[in-house]
Amino acid sequence: MEFTEEQIERYSRHIILPEVGGKGQRRLLDAKVLIVGAGGLGSPTGLYLAAAGVGTIGVADSDAVEMSNLQRQLLHSTPDLGRQKCLSAKETMEAINPDVSVVPHDVRLTSANILDIIAGYDVVVDGSDNFPTRYLVNDACVMARKPLSHAGILRFEGQVTTIIPGEGPCYRCLYPDPPPPGLVPSCQEAGILGAVAGVVGTIQAGEVLKLILGIGDTLVGRLLLYNALEVTFREMRIARHSDCPVCGDHPTVTALIDYEEFCSLRGSGSVSEEVTS
Numbered sequence: 001m002e003f004t005e006e007q008i009e010r011y012s013r014h015i016i017l018p019e020v021g022g023k024g025q026r027r028l029l030d031a032k033v034l035i036v037g038a039g040g041l042g043s044p045t046g047l048y049l050a051a052a053g054v055g056t057i058g059v060a061d062s063d064a065v066e067m068s069n070l071q072r073q074l075l076h077s078t079p080d081l082g083r084q085k086c087l088s089a090k091e092t093m094e095a096i097n098p099d100v101s102v103v104p105h106d107v108r109l110t111s112a113n114i115l116d117i118i119a120g121y122d123v124v125v126d127g128s129d130n131f132p133t134r135y136l137v138n139d140a141c142v143m144a145r146k147p148l149s150h151a152g153i154l155r156f157e158g159q160v161t162t163i164i165p166g167e168g169p170c171y172r173c174l175y176p177d178p179p180p181p182g183l184v185p186s187c188q189e190a191g192i193l194g195a196v197a198g199v200v201g202t203i204q205a206g207e208v209l210k211l212i213l214g215i216g217d218t219l220v221g222r223l224l225l226y227n228a229l230e231v232t233f234r235e236m237r238i239a240r241h242s243d244c245p246v247c248g249d250h251p252t253v254t255a256l257i258d259y260e261e262f263c264s265l266r267g268s269g270s271v272s273e274e275v276t277s
């Protein structure tokens with residue numbers, strides 16, 4: 001558990017916490033976390049995980065930085081316009097903390113590549129902005145038994161939960177079926193107060209750090225709902241469904257499927273039965 005003098009100083013406010021200590025800081029330095037999406041949620045998560053000294057941080061994002069991202073995606077700055085987000089994210093995080101090695105995954109996650117990618121990580125953070133990716137990441141994490149922090153944000157609201165396969169419900173227990181296409185607007189369509197991303201993404205960072213440290217109570221089995229206009233946090237208990245198709249007692253989805261198709265067909269009434277069968 002050797003630290004350099006610089007590390008002792010850098011992490012002194014962690015090390016002084018009895019729940020963290022030198023041992024906990026070593027755990028953080030040895031941990032590997034994958035962030036899916038270097039956007040509104042992935043930015044605060046990435047900033048705090050890097051500052052905390054999480055030694056290896058993967059960033060999966062195939063998009064380039066756009067002007068409309070800069071209102072909330074603090075991993076990127078104006079000079080980064082047009083650059084690949086995972087590279088801009090890597091530069092920002094490694095500048096905050098040279099102890100951190102950021103692995104860019106400049107790919108769109110699919111059923112074909114996700115299991116190989118998440119195999120190298122201890123915890124996964126979902127900061128994606130679309131339903132196919134959310135179901136894909138959930139199913140892959142359940143199948144690979146990887147702890148997952150899930151969150152979603154829109155307008156002035158956010159929701160966040162923690163999924164530990166085998167210990168509590170998964171995203172599909174909460175939302176068995178994706179909403180009909182077009183029913184739930186995206187941030188692009190409906191807007192998002194930038195600071196909401198900051199609050200919710202920072203809660204995700206806190207959850208990940210606790211998972212690595214093995215301390216406190218996590219959001220397993222609880223959905224935390226944040227409303228910035230009212231400044232309220234509400235909490236919903238969520239249960240694992242024994243008939244969940246992925247994490248239930250008799251899973252029917254045992255291999256990753258085509259999630260674009262799943263999300264475009266489900267919920268549109270007549271075809272949904274064909275898809276389930």
Ligand SMILES: [Zn+2]
Pocket residue numbers: 169170171172173174240241244245246247248
């Ligand atoms: Zn489930």
